[in-house]
Amino acid sequence: MYAEKNAVGIDLGTTYSCVGFWKNNRIEIIPNEQGNRTTPSYVSFTDTEILVGEVAKHQVATNPYNTVFDVHRLIGRNFYDPDFQTDMKHWPFRIFEKNGRLYVRVRYKGEKKDFSPEEITSMILLKMKDIAEAFLGESVKNVVITVPNYFNSLQRQAIVDASTIAGLNALRIINSPSAAAIAYELDRKPTGLRNVLVFDLGGGTCNVSLFDIKHEGILDVIAVAGNNHLGGEDFDNRIVNHFVQEFKNKFNKDLTSNVRALCRLREQCERAKRILSASKQAFIEIDSLFEDIDFHTSLTRDRFEKMNQDLFMSITELIDKVLQDSRMKKSDVNEIVLVGGSTRIPKIQRMISEFFNGKELNKSINSDEAAAYGASTLASILSGNTSKKLEGLLLVEANSLSLGIETLDVYEGNSTRSIENNLLGEFELSGILPAPKGVPQIKITFDINADGILNVSAFDKTTGRKNKITITSGFSKEEIERLVAETEKYRMDKERVIQKVQARNVLESYTYDLRNVIQCIENMKNELENAVQDSITWLDENQESEKDEYEFKLNLLKKIANPIVMKLGVNGSP
Ligand code: AMP
Numbered sequence: 001m002y003a004e005k006n007a008v009g010i011d012l013g014t015t016y017s018c019v020g021f022w023k024n025n026r027i028e029i030i031p032n033e034q035g036n037r038t039t040p041s042y043v044s045f046t047d048t049e050i051l052v053g054e055v056a057k058h059q060v061a062t063n064p065y066n067t068v069f070d071v072h073r074l075i076g077r078n079f080y081d082p083d084f085q086t087d088m089k090h091w092p093f094r095i096f097e098k099n100g101r102l103y104v105r106v107r108y109k110g111e112k113k114d115f116s117p118e119e120i121t122s123m124i125l126l127k128m129k130d131i132a133e134a135f136l137g138e139s140v141k142n143v144v145i146t147v148p149n150y151f152n153s154l155q156r157q158a159i160v161d162a163s164t165i166a167g168l169n170a171l172r173i174i175n176s177p178s179a180a181a182i183a184y185e186l187d188r189k190p191t192g193l194r195n196v197l198v199f200d201l202g203g204g205t206c207n208v209s210l211f212d213i214k215h216e217g218i219l220d221v222i223a224v225a226g227n228n229h230l231g232g233e234d235f236d237n238r239i240v241n242h243f244v245q246e247f248k249n250k251f252n253k254d255l256t257s258n259v260r261a262l263c264r265l266r267e268q269c270e271r272a273k274r275i276l277s278a279s280k281q282a283f284i285e286i287d288s289l290f291e292d293i294d295f296h297t298s299l300t301r302d303r304f305e306k307m308n309q310d311l312f313m314s315i316t317e318l319i320d321k322v323l324q325d326s327r328m329k330k331s332d333v334n335e336i337v338l339v340g341g342s343t344r345i346p347k348i349q350r351m352i353s354e355f356f357n358g359k360e361l362n363k364s365i366n367s368d369e370a371a372a373y374g375a376s377t378l379a380s381i382l383s384g385n386t387s388k389k390l391e392g393l394l395l396v397e398a399n400s401l402s403l404g405i406e407t408l409d410v411y412e413g414n415s416t417r418s419i420e421n422n423l424l425g426e427f428e429l430s431g432i433l434p435a436p437k438g439v440p441q442i443k444i445t446f447d448i449n450a451d452g453i454l455n456v457s458a459f460d461k462t463t464g465r466k467n468k469i470t471i472t473s474g475f476s477k478e479e480i481e482r483l484v485a486e487t488e489k490y491r492m493d494k495e496r497v498i499q500k501v502q503a504r505n506v507l508e509s510y511t512y513d514l515r516n517v518i519q520c521i522e523n524m525k526n527e528l529e530n531a532v533q534d535s536i537t538w539l540d541e542n543q544e545s546e547k548d549e550y551e552f553k554l555n556l557l558k559k560i561a562n563p564i565v566m567k568l569g570v571n572g573s574p
Pocket of ligand 1: 015
């Protein structure tokens with residue numbers, strides 16, 4: 001099989017990731033080794049190896065301190081940000097800060113080891129690369145990766161670094177609703193001009209983008225909004241808190257002190273939430289949840305909706321913001337496309353439809369795979385695919401955050417106070433001539449590339465001096481090289497573990513096969529002995545029988561003996 005120019009698209013989600021490629025004029029989503037088309041964005045460290053995906057997610061309850069998830073909520077964040085401190089309370093794994101950077105501390109191969117969010121992300125990307133390579137039978141290099149709308153320049157750069165560490169070349173970093181819009185546009189029958197709102201609600205983020213499709217295939221992003229703290233996991237947290245309280249009331253015990261119990265409860269809460277999208281009630285039954293207490297309870301859809309009411313309401317605020325930013329009325333929106341696993345929640349669908357005065361929502365594209373579809377399509381276009389189907393497909397992105405300068409520090413964010421925004425970098429423009437306040441004229445240029453990563457230049461009109469900065473995540477070239485080498489080491493470690501397990505399996509299965517052979521010989525020997533004993537007894541008891549009778553008995557004995565003798569490989573017959 002062959003992915004054109006080996007380019008794949010990866011939808012890198014907070015909770016799940018998905019990989020696809022363009023082949024024979026269409027996108028194929030690649031299943032993982034378990035046959036699933038999305039793979040949990042989880043990494044687990046054990047005494048022997050690093051696990052990623054399904055196997056890692058299964059470790060959450062048994063190996064909670066060393067199983068890392070939600071890395072989207074770690075990447076590019078400030079440890080001292082109060083929101084981040086709140087987030088940390090939900091994670092069983094340990095996070096700390098060193099030289100202004102975040103790290104996760106885990107036990108790997110019996111030793112403490114620190115990993116940056118970029119490294120954890122690179123492990124997820126590497127897994128998606130492996131899934132693609134196993135399916136395609138050849139190596140994959142180029143990739144388009146999706147990120148949430150609200151990722152700032154630092155976070156986007158961190159994803160570029162993570163892909164380099166994973167041995168990938170990031171052709172483009174793209175907002176996930178934009179990727180979904182590409183998938184929508186590819187499947188759409190030409191119906192003229194459209195204003196399309198893509199509503200993307202996944203595990204950790206809510207992204208809303210409004211597209212103006214003036215000409216067939218030209219997707220002009222006119223407004224974007226996003227909330228990095230609004231998604232399925234936040235709904236799960238509400239359910240968890242509800243049941244922790246119920247447990248307290250019923251048994252007078254606080255189960256939050258037991259990380260394993262909390263993880264088991266969370267798993268069941270997420271399951272219940274999914275069930276409530278189809279049923280009015282879901283049951284939770286966890287045996288020996290805490291101090292040998294069985295916890296059997298239930299949750300109604302109504303209760304679930306009430307406990308998340310404020311979160312659900314903030315969804316419509318985001319849509320409102322996008323409409324305001326684009327100066328559009330609700331009635332100007334021709335199509336509302338739903339993507340992301342959490343858009344399956346009936347209440348959310350109802351609220352969005354009601355917000356648009358009862359408008360029918362478009363659920364035609366696969367909510368789990370749409371972003372990977374779009375990313376794979378873009379990967380193929382960027383690798384030179386000239387298919388007629390893709391002709392004229394063009395995406396014009398918008399920046400989601402405001403940019404600003406204070407003295408010569410560069411900030412990104414939507415707050416009017418610089419301190420509440422992200423400091424992207426600072427640069428020096430020396431030799432500005434002394435002049436009264438407001439007199440020096442400095443021309444600042446913000447240049448955002450297609451990945452959403454910023455370059456800022458400043459030009460002093462009086463002196464003609466200039467300077468320029470490119471936003472980087474802070475990893476030097478040498479650090480990236482070291483991390484690439486370390487990743488290669490982990491990969492070799494993993495390969496060694498796989499080979500060891502394979503060799504053990506071969507020896508084990510040969511040993512057990514031999515044991516079966518011995519058992520078989522034993523059974524045959526018993527059968528033969530019985531037949532021989534029978535024959536001797538008959539001969540003793542029948543000294544004077546007729547020829548026919550002896551021949552008859554001989555045939556009976558041969559019928560039993562011959563198959564056994566042949567199986568044992570002994571030549572000749574008795
Ligand atoms: P995504 O990031 O798009 O893969 O979405 C993952 C999120 O969707 C997780 O929080 C899931 O719990 C949630 N999800 C998936 N299926 C359903 C469903 N049927 N009902 C409610 N939430 C769901």
